[in-house]
Amino acid sequence: MFQTAESASTVCRRMRPSDLDQVVRNEEISYPNPWSKRIFSDCLRAGYECWVIATRDQILAHGVLSAAVGESHLLTLCVHPDVRRKSYGRRMLQHLLKEAIRLGAETCFLEVRPSNESAKALYYSLGFVQVGERRQYYPPERGSTFREDALILCKQLV
Numbered sequence: 220m221f222q223t224a225e226s227a228s229t230v231c232r233r234m235r236p237s238d239l240d241q242v243v244r245n246e247e248i249s250y251p252n253p254w255s256k257r258i259f260s261d262c263l264r265a266g267y268e269c270w271v272i273a274t275r276d277q278i279l280a281h282g283v284l285s286a287a288v289g290e291s292h293l294l295t296l297c298v299h300p301d302v303r304r305k306s307y308g309r310r311m312l313q314h315l316l317k318e319a320i321r322l323g324a325e326t327c328f329l330e331v332r333p334s335n336e337s338a339k340a341l342y343y344s345l346g347f348v349q350v351g352e353r354r355q356y357y358p359p360e361r362g363s364t365f366r367e368d369a370l371i372l373c374k375q376l377v
């Protein structure tokens with residue numbers, strides 16, 4: 220059971236290597252194709268915007284964004300299942316978009332599964348619009364050959 224006192228104060232801070240075990244555990248219970256510790260380590264080394272919302276000892280949410288030459292890409296966004304629908308996802312995304320603007324990005328792109336209603340609702344509520352799709356983008360889940368398409372969403376930042 221995830222122990223989070225509702226009153227525990229949370230901070231939005233940069234991800235550290237020592238966060239990665241918890242971050243990967245949160246990914247594994249959230250995604251059919253979770254990112255590995257190696258991928259997060261590479262993102263930290265590459266200087267991507269890697270952030271967490273955390274209490275003193277628990278990671279509630281994490282997000283990774285890359286920004287270069289006027290564009291940014293949201294690469295992952297995840298909230299622990301026990302604390303969803305408490306605005307941590309929105310708070311993390313708004314923070315990453317501010318960082319993208321600070322880094323000179325004028326747009327933000329992301330991919331989302333058409334079946335991911337909660338993520339789509341979050342993105343649309345923050346002004347993302349669909350600009351395309353990628354056919355059979357996601358790897359099949361274990362025991363299946365079905366590859367889900369991805370919707371490409373974009374938000375104009377400035």
Ligand SMILES: CC(C)(COP(=O)(O)OP(=O)(O)OC[C@H]1O[C@@H](n2cnc3c(N)ncnc32)[C@H](O)[C@@H]1OP(=O)(O)O)[C@@H](O)C(=O)NCCC(=O)NCCS
Nearest residue numbers: 249296297298303304305306307308309331337338340341
């Ligand atoms: C998508 C995700 C990040 C949302 O995080 P969250 O903290 O639960 O979302 P928030 O509480 O910030 O919700 C913000 C808005 O998103 C929408 N939303 C979030 N969850 C929703 C749900 N289950 N059903 C419908 N709308 C939802 C609503 O518009 C909500 O605003 P409201 O609460 O004022 O109505 C979270 O569900 C998650 O980690 N999912 C698994 C990983 C994932 O799919 N990531 C996105 C990959 S593209």
